[in-house]
Amino acid sequence: MTDIQAPGPGTAPAPQVDTDALMAFVFRAVEEAGATLNAGLVVMGDKLGYYRDLAAHGASTPAELAARTDTAEPYAREWLNAQAAGAYVTYDPGSGRYTLPPEQAVALTVEDSPAFLPGLFQIALGTVHDTDHILEAARTGAGFGWHEHGVDVHVGCERFFRPGYHANLVEAWLPALDGVVERLTRGATVADVGCGHGSSTILMAQAFEGSTFVGYDYHEGSIATARERAEAAGVGDRVRFEVASAQDFPGTGYDLVTMFDALHDMGDPVGAARHVHDALADDGTWMVVEPMAGDRVEDNLNPVGRAYYGFSTLLCTPTSLAQDVGLALGTQAGPSRIRDVVTAGGLTRFREVARTPFNLVFEVRK
DSSP states (O other): OOSOBOOOSTTSOOOBOOHHHHHHHHHHHHHHHHHHHHHHHHHHHHHTTHHHHHHHHOSBOHHHHHHHHTOOHHHHHHHHHHHHHTTSSEEETTTTEEEOOHHHHHHHHOTTSTTOOHHHHHHHHHHHHTHHHHHHHHHHTOOOOGGGSOHHHHHHHHHHHHHHHHHHIIIIIGGGSTTHHHHHHHOOEEEEETOTTSHHHHHHHHHOTTSEEEEEESOHHHHHHHHHHHHHHTOTTTEEEEEOOTTTOOOSOEEEEEEESOGGGOSOHHHHHHHHHHHEEEEEEEEEEEEOOOSSGGGGOSHHHHHHHHHIIIIIHHHHHTSSSOOOOOTTOOHHHHHHHHHHTTOOEEEEEEEOSSEEEEEEEO
């Protein structure tokens, strides 16, 4: 121990500080500052095509990477060095070449892989970019709406979650629901609420040609993108997208209502649950997909929980507080709080049917 003292409350003696523990924390914090900067570097590598180029061409010098991607060599050089320091690429001192290992290539270039990561970094960078707004909101108790964030938040969110939907939605999640796949195969009416850019809606429409789908989102920009995506995917004949909130989307008698990573963002999730109750057919199903979380804080003190608590503070909670009621469930609401929300909305049957490292999937019925 040393005579360094930490600040103590009032006049109580300040505790002594273990210098070794202090410096270990300092160096861990330095590492995290580097990780913060790396979010921008990953987005840079994704948008400039650096990762894809390295995956295609193998070991490269900065000059070669810059020439092939039509970028300036000094930027390619420093980017490569930062990536090597973070073990995203490997460096061979003898040849001066940098290599993207095959595992990193999958995680950083294969967009349909459930391990694809650039979307996560893109939404993280976009979220941090708006921190000044969140600082002011924290002082006043106000919110900051989803629509007020920049494009990296909206696009990054889709790019982060879509690979998981692609890997699990049709193959695992829908089959886990009682009788839903059979109904979709025969022909069902489906509302995808909080659909964003429509990835989940389009995936379902591609898999079940006999059913009809409508995606709802309050954000006009996302609905415009979703319409473009549906036409490009060739499902415009059985999918439509409309601007509407979870509390007032039109229609009744739906066989299936879905919400993907959206319920916790809503200002009035109980009101949304009541509306879903009224919109469902008597034997209809509501599938709720939420971020992976446990019911207790200590259940979420892990790398995934840490990331989600960060998003909750800077993105999801402000989004909820910007809406009427502002319940602010938070990204780590957990199964019990989600159950409380849906049962308060008048639905009585609730069970977990699937999970991944990033998501929980619930079946809800009247």
